Amino acid sequence: MKFYHSYCDIISFLGCAENIDLEKVDAVYPCLANEYYLKLIDTGNLADDPIAKQIIPDSRELNDCDSSYDPLSETEQSPVPGLVHRFVDRAVLLATGRCAVRCRFCFRKRTWTNGGETLPDIDDSGLIKICEYLRGKQEIREVLISGGDPLMLPFERLKKIILELSKLDNIEIIRVGSRIPVVWPQRITTEISDFLGSVPGLWFATHFNHPREVTAESVEACSLLVKAGVPVINQTVLLKGVNDDPTILEDLFRRLIKIRVKPHYLFHVDPVRGVRHFATGIECGLDILRKFRPRLSSLAVPAFAIDLPEGGGKVALQAQYRTADEFRDIFDCKNIIYPDA
Numbered sequence: 001m002k003f004y005h006s007y008c009d010i011i012s013f014l015g016c017a018e019n020i021d022l023e024k025v026d027a028v029y030p031c032l033a034n035e036y037y038l039k040l041i042d043t044g045n046l047a048d049d050p051i052a053k054q055i056i057p058d059s060r061e062l063n064d065c066d067s068s069y070d071p072l073s074e075t076e077q078s079p080v081p082g083l084v085h086r087f088v089d090r091a092v093l094l095a096t097g098r099c100a101v102r103c104r105f106c107f108r109k110r111t112w113t114n115g116g117e118t119l120p121d122i123d124d125s126g127l128i129k130i131c132e133y134l135r136g137k138q139e140i141r142e143v144l145i146s147g148g149d150p151l152m153l154p155f156e157r158l159k160k161i162i163l164e165l166s167k168l169d170n171i172e173i174i175r176v177g178s179r180i181p182v183v184w185p186q187r188i189t190t191e192i193s194d195f196l197g198s199v200p201g202l203w204f205a206t207h208f209n210h211p212r213e214v215t216a217e218s219v220e221a222c223s224l225l226v227k228a229g230v231p232v233i234n235q236t237v238l239l240k241g242v243n244d245d246p247t248i249l250e251d252l253f254r255r256l257i258k259i260r261v262k263p264h265y266l267f268h269v270d271p272v273r274g275v276r277h278f279a280t281g282i283e284c285g286l287d288i289l290r291k292f293r294p295r296l297s298s299l300a301v302p303a304f305a306i307d308l309p310e311g312g313g314k315v316a317l318q319a320q321y322r323t324a325d326e327f328r329d330i331f332d333c334k335n336i337i338y339p340d341a
């Protein structure tokens with residue numbers, strides 16, 4: 001796969017006109033994309049293209065000087081390097097800082113900002129320390145392997161991390177979080193899917209944001225995982241100008257359940273520096289949920305969540321159906337009294 005490491009390289013690959021201002025953004029938040037994902041872009045409509053908006057910089061990224069780089073306090077909640085432990089029964093392992101593309105809305109943008117924090121690949125001694133911590137906290141039953149994108153690691157390294165984690169008595173679930181099926185689907189080989197399918201309690205969480213990302217190649221990648229016995233779930237970020245529309249999201253979620261990928265979360269954009277121009281506002285997500293309720297199978301509807309600042313955790317939000325002591329029906333035409341116990 002061919003990778004393009006700067007705004008200029010990306011624009012020349014696309015054959016589009018350069019915007020000098022965006023080179024300044026590239027200098028702060030460096031661009032990265034690959035040939036597969038760039039080919040999904042409609043170059044005739046670059047300014048409005050939902051794929052382009054995910055990887056081409058925007059001058060508004062530099063306007064935001066007030067927001068925190070780490071509003072979720074991940075760095076504070078890291079008991080050993082490479083591990084974030086916020087909730088009782090689960091922890092996040094940051095396995096690598098590498099990704100196949102750099103998404104402009106990334107909530108861990110601090111880890112790939114020029115001159116900022118970096119996430120190294122977890123090495124053997126780092127892995128030993130993480131496993132010691134996990135062994136000492138018997139209440140932890142699940143490890144989410146994230147990054148970066150853990151599928152950017154050499155396969156042998158990823159395998160080692162997963163096998164060491166599965167040796168721990170208390171770890172029942174391993175959740176691999178990766179955008180690779182969406183941005184570099186050819187990387188999912190039968191060797192990888194068969195290995196992931198052989199690990200008990202392993203789930204795969206991927207990250208589709210737009211129906212145009214559901215290509216023949218990405219369907220094939222997901223189907224390799226599903227056929228190997230790996231449950232695949234999806235998290236989507238609600239992005240202004242990309243997918244903040246119930247019709248687009250309905251199309252995306254219907255395509256996903258058809259290939260047995262369960263929409264799990266729809267996240268509001270976190271208040272991270274350099275990504276806030278993507279924020280839609282919470283009400284937009286609730287409106288979308290209300291529109292979904294009567295017309296979209298519950299299989300296709302994810303939980304809509306915000307991640308609270310100060311490490312307060314994820315909170316799933318519901319559209320309100322309850323008035324004082326009556327319930328509004330889901331078609332929003334009348335109030336109905338429920339014979340409560």
Ligand SMILES: *Cc1c(COP(=O)(O)O)cnc(C)c1O
Nearest residue numbers: 084085086087090091092144314
């Ligand atoms: C999101 C997250 C989890 C996983 O939470 P779920 O609601 O189970 O998906 C775990 N730890 C941290 C630090 C997280 O941010």
Ligand code: SF4
Nearest residue numbers: 099102103106148179
């Ligand atoms: S793939 Fe994930 S971690 Fe990497 S840049 Fe995109 S959102 Fe961030």
